[in-house]
Every structure is written in C-alpha cells, then in structure tokens.
Amino acid sequence: MAAGDRGHGSGEIKLVAGNSNRALAESIATYLKTPLTKCSVRRFADMEIFVEIQENVRGADVFVIQSTSFPTNDHLMELLIITDALRRSSARRITAVIPYFGYARQDRRASGRTPISAKLVANLITHAGADRVLTLDLHAGQIQGFFDIPTDNLFAAPVMERDIKARMELDKLMVVSPDVGGVVRARALAKRIDAPLAIVDKRRERAGESEVMNVIGDVKGRTCILIDDIIDSGGTLVNAAEALLERGAKDVLAYITHGVLSGGAVARIASSKLRELVITDSIMPTEAVRVAQNIRVISIAPLIGEAIGRTAHEESVSSLFN
Known part of the structure; x- marks a missing residue:
C-alpha cells in the first residue's frame, strides 16, 4: 500500500519533531504526506527545556522523531519531555522514533563499578510514557531487550x-x-x-x-x-x-x-x-x-517513513529488514 493511500486506522497519525534532526523529520513527513504536528520546544533563560504541543492529540497515534545525537543529553531530555507532554495530552499511543540511539555504546559493564547507561536510557524512555520504540542499526542488537516495550530495530x-x-x-x-x-x-x-x-x-x-x-x-x-x-x-x-x-x-x-x-x-x-x-x-x-x-x-527517510506507516496500521515491519 502506498504511503499516501493509507487511511487513519483506529487513530489519527501525528508526527512530532524535536530539535535534533528537523530536516529528517520533514522528509519523513513528506514521504507519509502527513504534516508535522505544531509543537514548540524551547529553552528558558537557565536552559531548562519547555515543550508545548500546539494541536489536539487526544486519541492520536503519535510518533516522536528525535535522534539522541550531540548534544546528546539535551536531545534526550527533549525526547523525554515531549513524550510526557503527549501522555498528559491523552495521546492514544506514543512511539519514540530514534534514528540514532545515543548511549548505545554503553551496553555492558566493561569494568567494575561502571554503569550500563543504554539500559538506564531505555528505562527513562519507557517511564516517560513511550509505548514502543523504532530505531535504526543499534550498536548492539541486544539493546532491544533493554526495553520493556515493543522495539523495532531497522537496518540501513x-x-x-x-x-x-x-x-x-x-x-x-x-x-x-x-x-x-x-x-x-x-x-x-x-x-x-x-x-x-x-x-x-x-x-x-x-x-x-x-x-x-x-x-x-x-x-x-x-x-x-x-x-x-x-x-x-x-x-x-x-x-x-x-x-x-x-x-x-x-x-x-x-x-x-x-x-x-x-x-x-x-x-x-x-x-x-x-x-x-x-x-x-x-x-x-x-x-x-x-x-x-x-x-x-x-537518506533513510523513506525507510523510517514506511516503518511508521506500517506500525500505525498494524502491518508487518519485518519485511523492511530485507
């Protein structure tokens, strides 16, 4: 089924972009023929992040497009706060679309008294309110198991x-x-x-x-x-x-x-x-x-766009691995 021919299924598709990679988010939106949801992500004077979703998302199937790339901590916090804002705005389902998953190289304890930061980040995303995760070429495939929610790891x-x-x-x-x-x-x-x-x-x-x-x-x-x-x-x-x-x-x-x-x-x-x-x-x-x-x-926009479309309509994503 072509991306533009899809209906809205049981809930309207909404695409929300953070500040990490706006150009990719816009390319995905073009592929899906779905405009980006109006969302303000800005900083207070002390650099605290503030998010305001400027459209109704009640009952919607929302996809938050945000790589946790440099500056990693800022972009991760944006993702968490956007997710919380959507959850409190009664979104039906929230999928964190993370083309590049930061902290993935910290997937095990390399020596004593060190963290497994990839697992911590997975917990943060889950507890913020994400219902599922869509990502690309995880550094270690087993990171999928760090999430207690469905996780699709696409391949480039x-x-x-x-x-x-x-x-x-x-x-x-x-x-x-x-x-x-x-x-x-x-x-x-x-x-x-x-x-x-x-x-x-x-x-x-x-x-x-x-x-x-x-x-x-x-x-x-x-x-x-x-x-x-x-x-x-x-x-x-x-x-x-x-x-x-x-x-x-x-x-x-x-x-x-x-x-x-x-x-x-x-x-x-x-x-x-x-x-x-x-x-x-x-x-x-x-x-x-x-x-x-x-x-x-x-560009991986068509790959991620197709995965988003299939996820929204409960279609198979596994064929994209091939």
Whole structure:
C-alpha cells in the first residue's frame, strides 16, 4: 500500500519533531504526506527545556522523531519531555522514533563499578510514557531487550545495497569489516551484494606500541567497502583504509549508518585515502560534512517513513529488514 493511500486506522497519525534532526523529520513527513504536528520546544533563560504541543492529540497515534545525537543529553531530555507532554495530552499511543540511539555504546559493564547507561536510557524512555520504540542499526542488537516495550530495530543495509548497486561494478567489490566485532554486519551486506568478505584485525603486540593492522582475506585489485554502524573520531576507519591499500586494494570506500563525526573527524576523513565516506542522515549533517568533498549523505527517510506507516496500521515491519 502506498504511503499516501493509507487511511487513519483506529487513530489519527501525528508526527512530532524535536530539535535534533528537523530536516529528517520533514522528509519523513513528506514521504507519509502527513504534516508535522505544531509543537514548540524551547529553552528558558537557565536552559531548562519547555515543550508545548500546539494541536489536539487526544486519541492520536503519535510518533516522536528525535535522534539522541550531540548534544546528546539535551536531545534526550527533549525526547523525554515531549513524550510526557503527549501522555498528559491523552495521546492514544506514543512511539519514540530514534534514528540514532545515543548511549548505545554503553551496553555492558566493561569494568567494575561502571554503569550500563543504554539500559538506564531505555528505562527513562519507557517511564516517560513511550509505548514502543523504532530505531535504526543499534550498536548492539541486544539493546532491544533493554526495553520493556515493543522495539523495532531497522537496518540501513537495504538502503546501502541500492546505492552500491547503482554506482559500482559488483564483480570487483569486497566488503570489509573494520574490526572483528563488526563481522556479522559486514557479512550481511556481503551476502546481499554477493561479494566476498575480508576483516581488518587490529592488535597491539606490546604495551606502548602502535596497533598493527592485519587483513584477513585477499584484497588485491579489489574495490573495498568498509561497513560499520558508527563513525566517531574516524581513526579506525582511516587506518583500516591505509592497511587495505598497502595490501593491494585498488580503492577503498566506507558505508557507515551513523555519522557521529566528533572532534576533528571530518578533517581526518577529508585528508585520508578514503575515496568516499557514505553516511545516512540519521544524525543531522553539520556544515563541515555538507562541504566535505569525499563525504556523501544518503537518506533513510523513506525507510523510517514506511516503518511508521506500517506500525500505525498494524502491518508487518519485518519485511523492511530485507
């Protein structure tokens, strides 16, 4: 069923956007042919967040679109306060649509006396009044289990697959995981485009020595595609690209879902040997990203828009995983 042909089911669909990624929210609204609900999210003089829903949402099926990206705590608080405002305004159901779920890298206790912040954030979202969660490429799939409400974790792989097939010669490609932990994600994309798989294994032989990049797989003469869920500082990706080229790779590109790109990451990518870094708009691109010559942004608005439409009308979302 086309997005524009859908009725309102048992309750009217309402889309509410926070301030984290207004452009993505507007693209989703365009896809669904549903205008964004009027909502004021502003700050008091002491930077407290104040929210006012400026339309009737009583009995509505409301989707709050808000990535918890930088500044993470501000955007998380916006999400919680918007959710509380909707609950107190008698919304029938509230779905937190979180394209990028901040704190996802704190999904376990790495050492003693440390938090599992991803679980804490899941609890906050649930207790604020969310009835379900829709997110994209969680850093660790088990985070779905941190929520005590239904949680759909979409994958950007179908969007990346279409982009790769439209732009490249598939018989010369090799998909590469930049570390051992990302092998499952890389293998899934390799299977989709029928390409071989390689792995970059980084290890430190002795304390105080620099990391050695070992490439598992024959990349000679191949166009290598590095695949991962998050790029933050960009150091691992840049080093992996150099290691692949040293071992005879013809070319290196990277497809990453969430472009966190903190600190000097954009400059690091711009001056690297990567032919291109492709990221999604799960996090609103900065001006530096927009003007970078070798960074390109592809939109996940149709994917999330379709998932919202199907969720609202109790249709299957699992087919979108394919």
